[in-house]
Amino acid sequence: MAEVKSDIEIARAAKKKPIMEIGAKLGIPAEHLLPYGHDKAKISAAFIAEQKGRKDGRLILVTAINPTPAGEGKTTTTVGLGDxxxxxxxxxxxCIREASLGPCFGVKGGAAGGGYAQVIPMEDMNLHFTGDFHAITSAHNLLAALIDNHIYWGNEQNIDIRRVAWRRVMDMNDRALRQIVGSLGGVANGYPRETGFDITVASEVMAILCLSTDLKDLEKRLGNIIIAYRRDKTPVFARDIKADGAMTVLLKDAMQPNLVQTLENNPAFVHGGPFANIAHGCNSVVATTTALKLADYVVTEAGFGADLGAEKFFDIKCRKAGLKPDAAVIVATARAMKMNGGVKKEDLGKENVEAVRKGCANLGRHVLNVKKFGVPVVVAINHFIADTEAEIQAVKDYVATLGAEAILCRHWAQGSAGIEELAHKVVELAESGKSQFSPLYPDDMPLFEKIETIAKSIYHAGEVIADKSVRDQLRTWEEQGYGTLPICMAKTQYSFSTDPNLRGAPTGHTVPVREVRLSAGAGFVVVITGEIMTMPGLPRVPSSEKIFLNDEGFIEGLF
Incomplete structure (x- = not known):
């Protein structure tokens, strides 16, 4: 059997074209590309503005089943389908998201695809890339510093320091920083208070960058961030302490989408990177809408399973940006079906058709959920070497009972040649005109009812429970004019429930709401459920232990 190359070895051996050539494929003049080396570039705001009158191409969403340790390959399939x-x-x-350093050095790995369906330069994309995440981190923490500075110099806005809502962020998994006390050490250091850190991808600044249409919109949204409350519980905004202008300056370049290429030298926009389990999980609106003006087809992804990423793509991103997806692809694997059917990871190499059939309930739930949004669905079976024909056929037969089709895809091993059948099916669905997209709930539905609608319709929960303080907070926000905002659920990605160990398609479970946060700038209400953390921790054996520079100066261990 031939040796299987690692993702990073495949990426390193790729024959890249100069980024100006990739831009030319889309009709982007060289003067509107700001190069970062020879293989990355930002697209100018002026060029983007010029495209507004052009007709849109067709929008395809790639989503997936709930992730398992068996691996699904959603980004790999997104890239493969584009090729x-x-x-x-x-x-x-x-159009995909940028990678966070947290999972790169933690457990999940990078976000550039895999095998022969990757975006390159893979190493850059999974590390510092063009510095967007650093800019978001800096803008977020500038606001945090300005809040404490404002309080220190007399607190003109009468901020109640017990009610400062703005935490700090860093792009790393560091559980030690989840809850801290700041400003210790005496009078010169300010007023001690409890605070904490979230991971950068969970920052409202990240969400704002991903949902803003241009710099003017960005500055307005940044100004609308609620940073704290006064003793009378009225909100204090970022604009009240004059933070919005400087934050916008720090984000000026980060707001411009990044252009790179696939292994097959096709254009890829990589921009923004919020996690779908704790944020809205989609790449930027400006990248997606620009791509739609420049191409016949735009293939984008939404993070984790369709219960999180796809729901937020439809209910937040499409609602806010006026997007109308033409088709959706749900990625699944026979291995993951076996895990959902009760097979342990170490036994996945053995054929078990019955476990595949049993585990298909998870896939079926996602297919039916996506159909609720009026979008045509096809299932992509991402092929693994140990899959058997009987296991693949079991998935195909099951999906056929749902009125959809499952197509075997070999893009990981064969690149675009292995995914032609899916590409033809996507074109057929997208050009059929069958998409009747509409969000799950109307804008004017009360906030708690929106939470219940998502929990019962998408998660198939029996009930949502929340303390009186949470319900009262939601009512207060409604009275303040925020009742029309969509909901951004923060929930474990591993299950339809809030219990990460409950695989398959559970019904009748309870969704406990622990906390609600108003992201007034981004334009949604974050609902934190179960035990989900907005600052992840590293595993016992983090991926960073295997990452190093070899004797030739090349990076090893990224995946």
Missing amino acids: GLNRIGKKAVV
């Missing part, structure tokens, strides 16, 4: 559409003669662009 596949180009292979069959369509002008297609991939």
Whole structure:
């Protein structure tokens, strides 16, 4: 059997084209590309503004089943499908999210795809890339510093220091910083108070960057961030302490989408990176809308399973940006079906058709959920070497009972040649005109009812429980004019429930709401459920232990 190369070895051996050539494929003049080396560039705001009158291409969402340790390959399939559409003669662009350093050095790995369906330069994309995350971290923490400074110099806004709502962020998994006490050490250091850190991808600044349409919109949203409350419980905004202008300056370049290429030299936009388990989980609106003006097909992804990423893509991103997706692809694997069917990870190499059938309930739930939004669905079975024909057929047969089709895809091993069948099916669905997209709930539904609608309709929960203080907080926000905002659920990605160990398709479970946070700038209400953390921790054996520079100066161990 031939040796299987690692993702990073495949990426390193790729024959890249100069980024100006990739831009030219989309009609972007060289003067509107700000190069970061030879293989990355930002697209100018002026060029983006010029595209407004052009007709939109077709929008394809790639989502997935609930993630398992068996691996699903959602980004891999997104990239593969983009290459596949180009292979069959369509002008297609991939739109994916930037990678957070947290999972790169933790357990999940990077966000550039895998095998022969990757975005390159893989090492740069999974590390510092063009510095967008650093800019977001800096803008967020500038606001945090300005809040404490404002309090120190007399507190003109009468901020109640017990009610400062703005935490700090860093792009790393560091559980020690979840809850801390700041300003210790005496009078010169300010007023001691309890605070903490979230991971950068959970920052409201990240969400704002991803949902803003231009710099003017960005500055307005940054000004709308609620940073604290006064003793009379009225909100204090970032604009009240004159933070919005300087934050916008720090984010000026980060707001411009990044252009890179796939292994097959097709264009890819990589921009923004909120986690779908604790934020809205989609790449930036400006990247997606720009790509739609430049291509026939735009293939984008939403984080984790369809219960999180796809729901937020439809209910937050599409609602706010006026997007209308033409088709959705749900990624699944026979291995993951076996795990949902009760097979342990060490036994996945053995054929077990019955476990595949049993585990398909999870896939079925996602298929039916996506159909609730009026979007046509196809299932992509991401092929693994140990899969058997009987296992693959079991998935295909099951999906057929749902009125959909499952297609075997070999893009990981074969690149675009292995995903042509899916590309043709996506074109068929997208051009059929069958998409009747609409969000799950109306804007004017009360906030708690929106939470219940998501929990009962998408998670199939029996009830949502929340303390009186949470319900009262939601009512107060409604009275203040925030009742029309959509909901951003923070929930474990591993299950439809809030219990990460409850696989399959559970019903009748309880969704406990622990906390609600108003992201007035981003334009949604975050609902924190179960034990989900907005600052993850590292595992017992983090991926960082295997990452190093080899004798030739190349990075090893990234995946």
